[in-house]
Amino acid sequence: MKLLRYGPSGSEKPGLLDAGGRVRDLSGIVPDIAGDALTPDGLDALRAIDPETLPLVEGTPQDDLRLGPCVGRVGKFICIGLNYADHAEEANMPIPPEPVIFNKWTSAICGPNDPIQIPDASEKTDWEVELGVVIGKGGVYIDEADALDHVAGLCVINDVSEREFQIERAGTWDKGKGCDTFGPTGPWLVTRDEIEDIDALDMWLDVDGERQQTGSTATMIYKVPHLIAYCSRFMSLQPGDIISTGTPPGVGMGQKPQRYLAGGETVTLGIAGLGEQRYPVRAASEAKGRR
Template identity: 80%
Template sequence: MKLLRYGPPGAEKPGILDSAGRVRDLSGRVEDIAGAALHQDSLAALRKLDIDTLPLVDGTPQDDLRLGPCVGRVGKFVCIGLNYSDHAAEAGMPVPPEPVIFNKWTSAICGPNDPIQVPRGSTKTDWEVELGVVIGTGGSYIDEGDAMAHVAGLCVINDVSEREFQLDRAGTWDKGKGCDTFGPTGPWLVTMDEVADIDDLEMWLDVDGERMQSGNTSTLIYKVPHLVSYCSRFMSLQPGDVISTGTPPGVGMGFKPPRYLHGGEVVSLGIAGLGEQRASVLPAPA
């Protein structure tokens, strides 16, 4: 299934994509794509629906029908740093001996086609295509062998980052990761029954039509089951929590000289089978 949320910001409704690429309304079945609706039993009930009998929503998704973040009421937005060895090399940092965890604030989350706002004072706003993992069943100290039973599905994330805030200012990485609009999420949450091989998903990102990032989840240093298990050692994972698993090479700070977003650009990105994002970049406010 491809689950989604559509409508104006802050008033999104739950939906599902049908075989023709149209949105069907799920309001009569679930309150939101969030919380208990992400449990395995709830997802199993949704799979039994005859999608073509659900109310058809007017408009074309990501065209004249806005899609919001594909998950609602996200409690934690957990990110993994330096999880591709070639990205660690371009960042001039060693491959970490265990996963690097940082956070994006949930106020950063926005829809897959919503504008990206360069923050005031920014000089180094960067892009990062990432595989997002959405927790469906919570838990602590999850065994790696059971980890995928806790996953509701996958999605596309752009881990937008301000490198000066992140690396050149005092404090943790979080400072440069959680600015408003720095977490485009979606277009849809793809349940695991539609993912052929989580360890072989092509991913890409373009800026103004120029290919910047090309990668594949086969080169993740720490794979998804390990990341779910590892994160659950340090926090209880809950339905709707998102884990963003790291980015392949080709980020702006890796170019010589570096290349960053200043406003006026269009950033497009996607992951095979999980959909695409396309966002305009707004210049920093005065």
């Protein structure tokens, strides 16, 4: 299944994408693509529904029908740094001996076509196409052998990052990772049964039509089962939590000369089988409330 949330920001309704690429309304079945709906029992109940029996939503998704973040009420937005061998080489940094964990604030989450807002005083806003793993079955101290049983589905994420905030100021990476609009998520949540091989997904990102990132989950250092088991040592994982699993090479920081977003660009990215995102970038001077 491809589960999604559609409608105005803050008032999204749950839906699914049918075989014809049309949105079907699930609001009469579940209140949101969140919580219990993401558990194994919740997903099984949704699979049992014939999409043709659900109300058809007018409009074309990602065109004249806005899609919101594909998961609602996210409790934790966990990110993994330097998790692709070729990206670590690009960054001239050693492969970490354990997964690097940081956080994006859930207020950073936005839809797959919502504009990216460059924050005030930003000099180095960057892009990172990433595979998002959404937890469906909660747990703590999860065995790696059982970890995929805890996955509701996968999605596309752009781990937008302000590198000066992240690296050149004192403190943790988090301050450069969680600005508003820095977590585009979706377009849809693709349930795990639809993905043949998580370790062989092509991924890419363009800025103004120019290819910046080309990669594959095949070069991930720590694979998805290990990341789930590892994170669950330090926190309980709950339905709707997101783990963003790292990025391949081609980020602006790794280029020579470095290249960053200034505003006015269009960013397009995607992962095989999981859909695409496309949005404009707004300069800091266009921030809401600025005059």
